[in-house]
Amino acid sequence: MATEETLVLVKPDGVARGLTGSILARIEAKGYALVDIRLVEPDRDRLAAHYAEHEGKPFYEPLLEFMMSGPSVAIRLAGNRVIEGFRSLAGTTDPTTAAPGTIRGDFGRDWGLAVQQNLVHGSDSPESAQRELGIWFS
Ligand code: RTP
Numbered sequence: 321m322a323t324e325e326t327l328v329l330v331k332p333d334g335v336a337r338g339l340t341g342s343i344l345a346r347i348e349a350k351g352y353a354l355v356d357i358r359l360v361e362p363d364r365d366r367l368a369a370h371y372a373e374h375e376g377k378p379f380y381e382p383l384l385e386f387m388m389s390g391p392s393v394a395i396r397l398a399g400n401r402v403i404e405g406f407r408s409l410a411g412t413t414d415p416t417t418a419a420p421g422t423i424r425g426d427f428g429r430d431w432g433l434a435v436q437q438n439l440v441h442g443s444d445s446p447e448s449a450q451r452e453l454g455i456w457f458s
């Protein structure tokens with residue numbers, strides 16, 4: 321089986337709160353391999369491509385504003401079943417109810433803002449991973 325790759329983002333809230341190291345430590349402790357890593361300040365076009373599936377939803381504009389509020393750390397991560405493995409490590413979307421032991425569950429909460437600030441992104445399928453890696457590592 322070819323080793324799978326995924327795109328992980330430490331979103332602006334994670335970088336601003338100084339949690340990048342803690343999040344990377346969990347990823348490394350789980351055993352996945354860092355293939356590439358970079359600090360990115362995405363413009364609107366890059367984010368519109370990344371979040372195309374959410375265009376028109378109520379949280380779309382606040383989401384893009386949030387993602388432009390500061391740099392993110394983009395990570396090319398590799399390992400067998402890394403896509404589902406990282407999403408399990410991240411926890412469910414809403415950080416208030418994400419399970420303790422997950423990144424979102426342990427480090428996230430509701431800050432009363434218009435969009436869920438949930439620290440990380442992980443691709444949700446092999447097709448999404450290839451598309452998103454092309455957007456962030458082009
Ligand atoms: P991600 O794509 O970031 O890994 O997270 P996800 O699959 O768990 O969530 P998704 O449904 O793809 O939504 C993308 C991001 O949009 C923000 N969001 N806010 N109702 C809301 O306020 C809301 N819903 C989604 C979150 O930042 C979410 O990660």
Ligand code: MG
Pocket residue numbers: 444
């Ligand atoms: Mg998603």
